Amino acid sequence: MHVKTNWIVLVRYFVAALVACLLCTGPSQAQREKHEPLTAAEIEEIRDAGIVPEQRVNLYTKYLGEHADALKALAARRKSAARADALDEQIQNLTALLDETGSNLDVYSDHHADIRKSLKKLTEAMPHLLEILKALPVEHAYDLSLKEALESYQDLSTQADQMLKEQTEYFKLHKDEKNQERAEPK
Numbered sequence: 001m002h003v004k005t006n007w008i009v010l011v012r013y014f015v016a017a018l019v020a021c022l023l024c025t026g027p028s029q030a031q032r033e034k035h036e037p038l039t040a041a042e043i044e045e046i047r048d049a050g051i052v053p054e055q056r057v058n059l060y061t062k063y064l065g066e067h068a069d070a071l072k073a074l075a076a077r078r079k080s081a082a083r084a085d086a087l088d089e090q091i092q093n094l095t096a097l098l099d100e101t102g103s104n105l106d107v108y109s110d111h112h113a114d115i116r117k118s119l120k121k122l123t124e125a126m127p128h129l130l131e132i133l134k135a136l137p138v139e140h141a142y143d144l145s146l147k148e149a150l151e152s153y154q155d156l157s158t159q160a161d162q163m164l165k166e167q168t169e170y171f172k173l174h175k176d177e178k179n180q181e182r183a184e185p186k
Contacts, residue, residue, distance in 0.1 A: 037093035037100070038063060053108045057118035060101040061125050067094045068132045075136050084141035091136075091145040094129075098152035102159050109163055114171060119164040126157045 038046070042063060049055035071090050077083050101122075108115050133149055136142075 037067065037097045053111075053113040054115050054118045056104060057101075057108070057115050057122060060097070060104060061118065061122045064094070064097055064101065064122075064129060065125055067097055068129045071136065072132045079137075079139075081141075084139050087136070087139070088142035088145050091133075091142055091149050094133075095145065095149040095152045098149070098156045102152075102156045105156075105159055105163055109166070112170065112174075114167065116164060116167050116171070119160055119167065123157070123160050123164055126153070126160065129153060130157075 036043070042059075046056060046059055049059055067090065071087065071094060074083060074087050074090055105119075130150075130153055133146065133153060136146060
C-alpha cells in the first residue's frame with residue numbers, strides 16, 4: 001500500500017510540473033497572432049479610401065513600395081541574426097500585403113470598378129518590388145518567406161496585368177460606365 005501512495009504522489013508532482021512548464025512557455029509559432037503588415041494609421045487610411053476603389057489601390061501600391069524599400073534598407077545592414085529575423089518578418093509583411101492587395105483587386109473586378117489608372121501605377125511599380133526581392137542576399141533564415149513572397153508577387157503581378165487588359169477591353173465596350181466606382185444595374 002505504501003508503494004501505491006508514493007506512485008500517486010509522483011504522478012501528481014509530474015502532472016503539476018508538466019502544467020507549470022506548459023504555462024511558462026509562450027505560444028507556439030502556429031498559435032501566434034498573424035502580424036498586421038500595416039500600421040493603425042495606414043489601416044484607417046485604407047478604410048477611409050474604401051469607398052473610392054482607385055484611391056484604395058493607389059494606397060496599396062504606395063505601401064507595397066514602402067515595404068519593399070524597408071526590405072532593401074534592412075538587407076544593406078550588417079549581417080546578424082537580428083537582421084535575418086527582421087528581414088524574415090518584413091518579407092512576411094510584404095507577402096501579406098501583396099495577398100491583401102490581390103484580394104482587393106478581386107472585389108473591384110467583380111464590381112467592374114474603373115481602376116485602370118491605379119492598376120497602371122501598380123503594374124509599373126511591380127518590377128521594382130521584384131528587383132528588391134531578387135536582390136536580397138541568400139540566407140537560410142528567410143528562404144521559405146522569400147519563396148512565398150515571390151509566389152505572391154507573381155500572383156499579384158499576373159492578376160494586375162490581366163485585370164488592366166480586361167478593364168481596358170470592358171470600358172471600350174461600355175463607354176458610359178467609365179470612371180465609375182462600381183457597376184450600376186440597368
